[in-house]
Amino acid sequence: MSEKPVRHILGLSGGKDSTALAVLLHKEIPQMEYFFCDTHKELPETYEYLDRIKARLGIKIHYLAAERGFDHWLDVYGGTLPSPNMRWCTVQMKIKPLEQFVGNDEAISYVGIRADENRDGYISTKKNIKPVFPFKERGLVKADIIGLLEDTGIGLPDYYRWRSRSGCFFCFFQRKYEWVMLAEEHPDKFAEALKYEQEHKDGRQYTWNEGETLLELLERKDEIIAQHERSIARKQKESAWKKQSLAQVLDSVLDEEDDALPCLACHL
Structure with a gap:
């Protein structure tokens, strides 16, 4: 029996960096699997932006969701709202659906962290998911990301008029x-x-x-x-x-x- 091929995965968040990474790689890696972890607590602009990405790049996006929604997990955690010190929403509604999507397959996860950022992004604890950082490897910074989005006509999501981060509409990291x-x-x-x-x-x-x-x-x-x-x-x-x-x-x-x-x- 032949070994299963390594999967190539890229998570879209509805933000500029992951979108620019899709722009950069969609022709370079045609077998790429794109996914969006849907909490069902997203801004309508996020779904509109994902539709724009699909139309411009001609790609399919897998919409992943936890089997139980936010309200269920809020009850499980005793009504404690997620916070910087207790990010249960990320674990239950983002990470677990992703790891279930990958299963035990060997996978390369492409992460949109720029060369001018000092952070690592999501690193799976599962040994079968290997992260790579194309922007860092190529020295691409914020100006390059904006250029990639403008060149394809995708542009920025509409919420960038008043908000600079993707994520749930009640994200506790909002200013x-x-x-x-x-x-x-x-x-x-x-x-x-x-x-x-x-x-x-x-x-x-x-x-x-x-x-x-x-x-x-x-x-x-x-x-x-x-x-x-x-x-x-x-x-x-x-x-x-x-x-x-x-x-x-x-x-x-x-x-x-x-x-x-x-x-x-x-x-x-």
Whole structure:
């Protein structure tokens, strides 16, 4: 019996880096298997962007999902919302569906970490999944990634007008400004995130932001927006940023406001 061929896999997150990696490799590795770990708590813009990627590149995307949804796992963890110190959502709804998808097959996982980033991305504990980093190997940085997306006509996802990371609409790694804009852009999604804060089976209060509820944050809406606009204006005056797009300036400003590393299995 002949050995099974090594599988080539690339996870799409709905973000710019994983998309640019697909642009770079889709002709180079025609047997690539593309997947998206769907929590069913995504922004509508994310699904629209995935449709755009499929249409432009002519690829198929496998939509992976946990057998049990977010609400089930929230109950399992006693109503404790996921947080930077307890990322159960990443484990249960991203990593486990991926590892089930691969099974025991030998696989090469292509990870969209850039040469100008100091992080490793998701590294599986399973020995049969080997990560490789094409951007790092080729010395590609953020400007190269933006160029790849512009050259193909895919561009950036629509949420880049107000948010710079992919992931669930209630991701705890969102900055204050992004929460405010979620309330503006998708009030129904904000209301759902708020409901999760307010309803817990054990009676304790958990918040998406440390030390502040979403209602308290929204009371400071004008202050948060004004501070953000000042940061954007300051950045746009800097010579190195005068020719950059608003999305790139926004990305830089939000990084300055919060340098916490996001879930690396979600945000690429």
